[in-house]
Every structure is written in structure tokens, then in C-alpha cells.
Amino acid sequence: MDSGTSTGAGENSGNENKSIIVVGAGLAGSLLAVYLAKRGYKVDVYERREDIRTAEIVEGRSINLALSTRGLTALEKAGMGHIGRQLGTPMYGRIIHAQEEDPKLQFQQYGVDPKQHLMSISRTVLNERLITAAEEYPLVKFHFKHRCLKTDFAKTSIQFLNEETGETVTATADVILGSDGAYSSVRAALQKTQYFNFSQYFLDHAYKELTLSPAADGSYQLPSNGLHIWPRENFMLIGLPNLDKSFTITLFMPVKMFESLQTKEDVRRFFSIYFPDALRLMPNVPDQYFANPTGSLVWIKCDPHHKDHVAILGDAAHAMVPFYGQGMNCCFEDVRVLDELLEKYNDDWDQVLPALTATRTKNTDAICQLSYRNYKEMSSHVSHADYLLRKKFDTMMNYFFPASWIPLYSMVTFSNIPYSEVIERSEWQDRVVGKIKTAAPVVALGAASLLALYFPRSRAFVRQALTNLADRL
Amino acid sequence: MDSGTSTGAGENSGNENKSIIVVGAGLAGSLLAVYLAKRGYKVDVYERREDIRTAEIVEGRSINLALSTRGLTALEKAGMGHIGRQLGTPMYGRIIHAQEEDPKLQFQQYGVDPKQHLMSISRTVLNERLITAAEEYPLVKFHFKHRCLKTDFAKTSIQFLNEETGETVTATADVILGSDGAYSSVRAALQKTQYFNFSQYFLDHAYKELTLSPAADGSYQLPSNGLHIWPRENFMLIGLPNLDKSFTITLFMPVKMFESLQTKEDVRRFFSIYFPDALRLMPNVPDQYFANPTGSLVWIKCDPHHKDHVAILGDAAHAMVPFYGQGMNCCFEDVRVLDELLEKYNDDWDQVLPALTATRTKNTDAICQLSYRNYKEMSSHVSHADYLLRKKFDTMMNYFFPASWIPLYSMVTFSNIPYSEVIERSEWQDRVVGKIKTAAPVVALGAASLLALYFPRSRAFVRQALTNLADRL
Numbered sequence: 001m002d003s004g005t006s007t008g009a010g011e012n013s014g015n016e017n018k019s020i021i022v023v024g025a026g027l028a029g030s031l032l033a034v035y036l037a038k039r040g041y042k043v044d045v046y047e048r049r050e051d052i053r054t055a056e057i058v059e060g061r062s063i064n065l066a067l068s069t070r071g072l073t074a075l076e077k078a079g080m081g082h083i084g085r086q087l088g089t090p091m092y093g094r095i096i097h098a099q100e101e102d103p104k105l106q107f108q109q110y111g112v113d114p115k116q117h118l119m120s121i122s123r124t125v126l127n128e129r130l131i132t133a134a135e136e137y138p139l140v141k142f143h144f145k146h147r148c149l150k151t152d153f154a155k156t157s158i159q160f161l162n163e164e165t166g167e168t169v170t171a172t173a174d175v176i177l178g179s180d181g182a183y184s185s186v187r188a189a190l191q192k193t194q195y196f197n198f199s200q201y202f203l204d205h206a207y208k209e210l211t212l213s214p215a216a217d218g219s220y221q222l223p224s225n226g227l228h229i230w231p232r233e234n235f236m237l238i239g240l241p242n243l244d245k246s247f248t249i250t251l252f253m254p255v256k257m258f259e260s261l262q263t264k265e266d267v268r269r270f271f272s273i274y275f276p277d278a279l280r281l282m283p284n285v286p287d288q289y290f291a292n293p294t295g296s297l298v299w300i301k302c303d304p305h306h307k308d309h310v311a312i313l314g315d316a317a318h319a320m321v322p323f324y325g326q327g328m329n330c331c332f333e334d335v336r337v338l339d340e341l342l343e344k345y346n347d348d349w350d351q352v353l354p355a356l357t358a359t360r361t362k363n364t365d366a367i368c369q370l371s372y373r374n375y376k377e378m379s380s381h382v383s384h385a386d387y388l389l390r391k392k393f394d395t396m397m398n399y400f401f402p403a404s405w406i407p408l409y410s411m412v413t414f415s416n417i418p419y420s421e422v423i424e425r426s427e428w429q430d431r432v433v434g435k436i437k438t439a440a441p442v443v444a445l446g447a448a449s450l451l452a453l454y455f456p457r458s459r460a461f462v463r464q465a466l467t468n469l470a471d472r473l
Numbered sequence: 474m475d476s477g478t479s480t481g482a483g484e485n486s487g488n489e490n491k492s493i494i495v496v497g498a499g500l501a502g503s504l505l506a507v508y509l510a511k512r513g514y515k516v517d518v519y520e521r522r523e524d525i526r527t528a529e530i531v532e533g534r535s536i537n538l539a540l541s542t543r544g545l546t547a548l549e550k551a552g553m554g555h556i557g558r559q560l561g562t563p564m565y566g567r568i569i570h571a572q573e574e575d576p577k578l579q580f581q582q583y584g585v586d587p588k589q590h591l592m593s594i595s596r597t598v599l600n601e602r603l604i605t606a607a608e609e610y611p612l613v614k615f616h617f618k619h620r621c622l623k624t625d626f627a628k629t630s631i632q633f634l635n636e637e638t639g640e641t642v643t644a645t646a647d648v649i650l651g652s653d654g655a656y657s658s659v660r661a662a663l664q665k666t667q668y669f670n671f672s673q674y675f676l677d678h679a680y681k682e683l684t685l686s687p688a689a690d691g692s693y694q695l696p697s698n699g700l701h702i703w704p705r706e707n708f709m710l711i712g713l714p715n716l717d718k719s720f721t722i723t724l725f726m727p728v729k730m731f732e733s734l735q736t737k738e739d740v741r742r743f744f745s746i747y748f749p750d751a752l753r754l755m756p757n758v759p760d761q762y763f764a765n766p767t768g769s770l771v772w773i774k775c776d777p778h779h780k781d782h783v784a785i786l787g788d789a790a791h792a793m794v795p796f797y798g799q800g801m802n803c804c805f806e807d808v809r810v811l812d813e814l815l816e817k818y819n820d821d822w823d824q825v826l827p828a829l830t831a832t833r834t835k836n837t838d839a840i841c842q843l844s845y846r847n848y849k850e851m852s853s854h855v856s857h858a859d860y861l862l863r864k865k866f867d868t869m870m871n872y873f874f875p876a877s878w879i880p881l882y883s884m885v886t887f888s889n890i891p892y893s894e895v896i897e898r899s900e901w902q903d904r905v906v907g908k909i910k911t912a913a914p915v916v917a918l919g920a921a922s923l924l925a926l927y928f929p930r931s932r933a934f935v936r937q938a939l940t941n942l943a944d945r946l
Contacts, residue, residue: 183665191673192656194675194769195675195728195769196673196675197672197673197674197675198671198672198673199670199671199672199673199674200664200669200670200671200672201670201672202667202668202669202670255668296667296668
């Protein structure tokens, strides 16, 4: 086990009499339990579903996720970096599929350093490992099949329905943390209080997950070193490798397009036109299409993230669309930041929770925005010349100014720079690029004139260059 | 009773077997009951509170409202225009109070026609009259003290808790209409369904209502022919006349300012600095300040306004801040538009409800936006020279182009032009004004040059004029 950097198991002896209720044993909730137990809190985690480690069918949500720097940093700080590294398949770039029978795949490296990568990781396996890790602490107890009914802010208590026994139980603690997902019950209670700003916005695009099985010889059917994208302007297919050599393929497209595909023949025809190479590898797509559910994409934001001694973290506070692969990474960052605030304020929750709201609302708003904007980038821009040119330019600038010029994608994915600062820095870079674009023809013109003036023999070349420039303007 | 224009009592014989549940017996709900009964529907209105006509204390919400054209149009169409006209006090303009001991009041006419006016009307009295009017129809039944618990979209049924008996009752109907206010239970159920976009945003300003009693001789203490405003940039006091010769005075200011006034002496000092004339007329303000609650200001919007056979109207669908005096007017317009759609689609609710969403979401979004923007206008602009100049310009333009140039305020208040069209037209007018502002100096310069050229003796005058112009640029 890695060693935690700032917290050791049970080292924080001032908290042993303090109890915390965590609502939701998903990725954020189970990591939260580990962090809190390390600080010496007694932690009770209540989860609506049954224990996913013993469940026959695991409900809902996407199959695999892209773990990157922020997520890994939070795992490492809790001494669990190895989990992220062992369970994932590294993806070093995007692999673009043109709309052809047998496209030549185009690899676009993610980082400025070829070694930088995301890890494609199974949500369920990661979650199971985190629950098990949390359970190893005697201070942590999981209560499955408990549905949250009511939150009482004044008493810091919460009522659950034990769905196995039918009993209603009321639990009280020093602090309640709701990490109960995009449709959070704890947030629903907050929403009924005054001065709670909230919005939920559904995209008119939806998604459907499909499986690309391993080849007959048990190997991957596509290169496994990247995230596959079939960009088709207003819709796209993406593919992430799994450890079992399959790929999880996700179709993102407008709800209306999903509705327009009514028969298996419709689906087969649609794939044969837009994704012919994917159809060849997944001939059973028409069957999968109707067997698998269509998921909606929602963007939720709210402010504050707490009231009294109740706070929300993870998707409960900021569900985002998946186009930046930051959903889980941001949830894990929430937990790490909460831990840093506990450290800073000596576990004084009266200071910690307002500070959590102050820093997380602006940063999670920022990543929600970036994720929304990135749909266009993934589904369309990645195949445009302008985009590739800018990517080259960013790489060059980063080579000369490694600390101050980091491409937007790298700041989000391969750094722990606060998201709101990422937006500011990226807007500054865009302004610089804009100015260069405006200034470049003028500088070129001046240089050409000088050249023509002092080196008469270069005039033919200069004339040609100016003609080219004029054509471009 | 006025005669309804398109619907007569019980005339619509095709609907007699159809039943409708209305949730909420506020202004929108009780008017809705009248309209639906006129179309021949069996209507059950469920209301959480007790009957306000017999209640000793009526909970919550602002005391008086400004009824204007949209509200009156909807009342008239239901044959109840007389209610609006009898119960209100006409207000022909704004009456501005400068920050002085004994300010000279400045009257700013509302309309382009001096006869155009709003009616200051009591919420409670109006609501009582509407409930009584609805109850006159045998088809309408009110159920008070029924709290809405659960809405079932598939069954078009809804569960209530009878708070008198403690019984739970489930009511089923052909259609459920939720007019249960800003904190709507019906909307809360909608919010849990997919593809329901929703946001609630609290202003950092709040409000507190105060009463300015009649004079000792039973007369008004201030002129009653207008809406009084004490604009103080970031906060303000407004006053609306009541039939009993009192005024309802409302203080709007940042929550933090409310919190900073902690003692009666603080309040007295605050009023003596900013509202000295109001304090002289209301010496008991410090007592009232601590006796009366501070209300929050919320902006709620959502899309769609329906699902299956359940829809929401009024504040449930679009709570707005009160700065355009359009809350009630917009609610009443919802009801009138619903009636027009029922007429258009022959009471086919499968067509009516999607059409209601299509038209009302964009129009209610528009008035919510306008209301939000109008805070600056009321609390600040009304006392600025630029604003008064633009008002004069608009009046002049309207004189020449009465149909195409209507000031924004008049379109909102004295017309039934759809709110979204109001915004478009007002933006066009602003663009024209912008162009005139840009062009005016050029035109003036040209005219001055011609003048100087052809009439040498005018040169001194022209020189002076140009110097003045230069000073302004």
C-alpha cells in the first residue's frame, strides 16, 4: 500500500468521538469513508442499492471511466494509487476513425509528453475495491439497501427506510455528507431551503453503451493504447478498452436520432453508413441497440454545497456531461480538497464547510462548463485542420514555456490546477493566439518588404508568398 | 357580471364527463377553476391552506399587487373584469422621492396616454372573490387543508393528506393542473422525471413589508394616484396605495444590509438617513421592522411545463422577482392562453399541453428576464437624466409611430403582446436608438458646416456649438 501523504490511519486522535454519516456508497462516498476514517472519524455509510460486491446485476451508469491526474492524486493521498494503476488500461491519445469502410486510424497524443495517459477503468471494479478498502477500517460501517427519506438540518439527522426489513431508522451525526449522485436525496432536501441556487439541464443528446467483444483468439479487436473516436459532427461513437480485451463503445447522438431508429434494419443501415468499420467488428449492434437502455445526459449545478452541518459532494453537487472524462476525477478531487480543508482548519467543520462551498462551487462550475463545451471538440473539431494546427502550436509553445503555456486539455487532465484557474489561463492563451493571428500577416508583410528591398533576387519568391497570403485573407 | 368573450357558463357540452384536478387555490388556481367550469369540466381544487375567506390569519406573500392589462384581459374574458376595476386603486405613474427631509415629489407618467394606469389591488381580497366566483359553478368543488404528497403521471392521479382528518386521499382525473406556487409539489414531481430542465435562483436582495397608516382624518398620507419609489441605487422603498387609505411600503435591499440592522436604533438611523420623509410618516418603522418577516426573492424557470396529462401554471412554472409588477398578470395570462388553446384544439389535451409548453416557456422566460433587469431601473435609473431623456424620446416616437414604436414598459404593462415578442421589439428599438446616438454628431457636424458655409454670420454660433460637442465626445 502507498503511504498517504498527509493522513495516516487513525492518526488524528481528536476526532474519535465524532461521527459522520455518508449517504451513498458510490465512488465518491466510498473514497470519502476512507479519508474520514484516516482522520479518526466514526463513519456510517448508507447506500440505497444492495452491496455491489455480491449483487447479481449492478444497476445503471457507465461501464468504464477515464481516470486521470486529479483522480489518481486523490487515490494516492489515501494510499490507494496502486488500485488506479493496477485496474486500468492506459490510453495515450485519441484514435480517430474516419467515415470509411477501412479507415487509416489517426493517433492524436493526449499529452505534450508521450508518456502522459488516462487509465480506462471499470466503474464497478473500482467501486468494489474502494468499499473493501473502507471496510478495512473498524471505524467504517456500511448499511446497504437504505433509502434516504428525510434530512433534518437543525438536528443533523437523517431518516432512512431499510428496504430489507421495511423499518424506518433515524441516524444522527456531527456531520452529514451526501455523495448520493446526480439525483441526490440530500440535495433535494437542501433545495427546499432558502437561498439554495440550483439548476438541472438535460442535453438534447443521449447515449447508449454497446460492447465490442474480444477477437476469437482473445485479443483486442482494435488498438488498446487510446480512446477511439468516430467523430461525425453532431453525433459520435467512442470506445474505451477494458482489461478483458473487450471495448465499451458508446454512441452519443440527439435524442431525436435515437427515436428515429425504430427497427434493427434501421440500426444496421445507420451503422453501415456512418460507422462501417465498427459495424464489421460488432455485427450484433442491432440486437445490442434494442437490448441496452438509452441514457440521458444531465448537467446539475448548485450553490451553496452545504447548509449547517450537511454538505454534498460528487455528482450530488455537480453532475456533468461526460465529454471531458472528468466526472469521477472531479468527485475524487472534492474529497481530497475536503481533506485539505479539514487539515487547514483543524477539523473545525464550522469553518470547513463554508470554505468547501467557496472553493468547490466555482471550480465545479468551471469543469461542468468545460465538459459541456467539449462535446463539439470530440464530435467534430478533432477531425478539423484548424484544431490540429492549434494542437501543434500549443505543443510548440509548451516546449518553450513549459510552466506558463500548458494546453487546455493537459491542464484539465494532467494537472491539479483548480478548474476555474484552468479556464482563466486557457482564455488568456486564446487571446494570445488571437493576437498572433491578427499580427502574423502584418509581420510577414514587413519581413517580405525588407527582404524584397535588400535582396532584389528574392522578389519573385516574395511576390509568390504575398500572392499566397492574399489568397488566404 | 361582464359577459365572457369566448366562453359562456357550461356552454361546452362535450366536456361534462371530463374531470380536472387543480392543485392550489391561489390567484391562478381559482381563476383556472372559473375558466374550466365555463368550458363544462368537473373541477376539484385542492389547497394546502385553510379557506382564506374564513381564516383568522392569512399566511405569507405580498399584500398588494399591480393589476395591469394582461391580468385584466384574463379577468374580463372570464366575465370578471368588474372585480379588478372595483377593488383597485388606480396608479397613473411613478412618484419619485429624492433623499431629502421634505422632497418635492416627481411624477413620471406610466403610459404614453395619461389615462393608462395600473390598479393597486389586495391579493387576499382578489383571491377571496375569485374563489367565491368559482364556487358559484356547481361543477367546482374546493378541498381545503389538503397537502399534495405524490403525483402519478402514468395514472394522472395525485395523493393528498387531508390535514384536518389525517386521512390520505388519492384523486384521479383526466388532467391535473398544478398552480401551487413557487414551491410547487407538482413541479417537484416533474423535476424527478427525465428531460425536465429546471433552475431556481435566489437574488442576494430580500424584501420586507411595512404599513403606512392613514392620516388621523382617515385620508391618504401621500398622493394615491401613483406608485411611490424611493430609489437609492442598490436598494429602494416602494409604496402602493390601499383602498383603506393606507399604503403598503416595501423595502428591497441586499440580504447583508438587512442583517446589518440589528437594533431598533439601527433601523431608525438608517431610515432617517435614506428615507427621512417616510420615517416622518411612519415613526413606528423600527417596531414594524422587527415584527414583520424578511422575504426572499426567487427566480424559477423550467421547461417543459407539462408531462403526459399533468401541467403547471403560474408561479409553479415561472416564479419571477416582483420588479415589473407582472407576477399575477403573467399567471392570469397563462390561464387565458390555456383557454385559447383549448378553444383552438377542441379541448384535445394531447395537443393543448404540448402547445402550452411551446408558447409559455419562451414567453414566461422573457418576462422573468425583464423582471430581473427591472430592479436596476426601479432602484436607480428612474432618477437619472439619461433615463428621463429616453422616456421623452420614446413618447415622441410613439406619437409619430403609435403602432410600431411602443415603449418597453408600455408593451409589458399596457398590451397583450407576447412577452418574447416584447423583448424582440424592445431590442430593435434599442438598436435604432443606438444608431441615432452614433449618427447624431455626424449629422450635426454636417449641418453646422453647411450653416457656416452659407451663412457667414452664424460662424460664431457654429464654433460655439462645435466646442460644446467636442466637450461631450
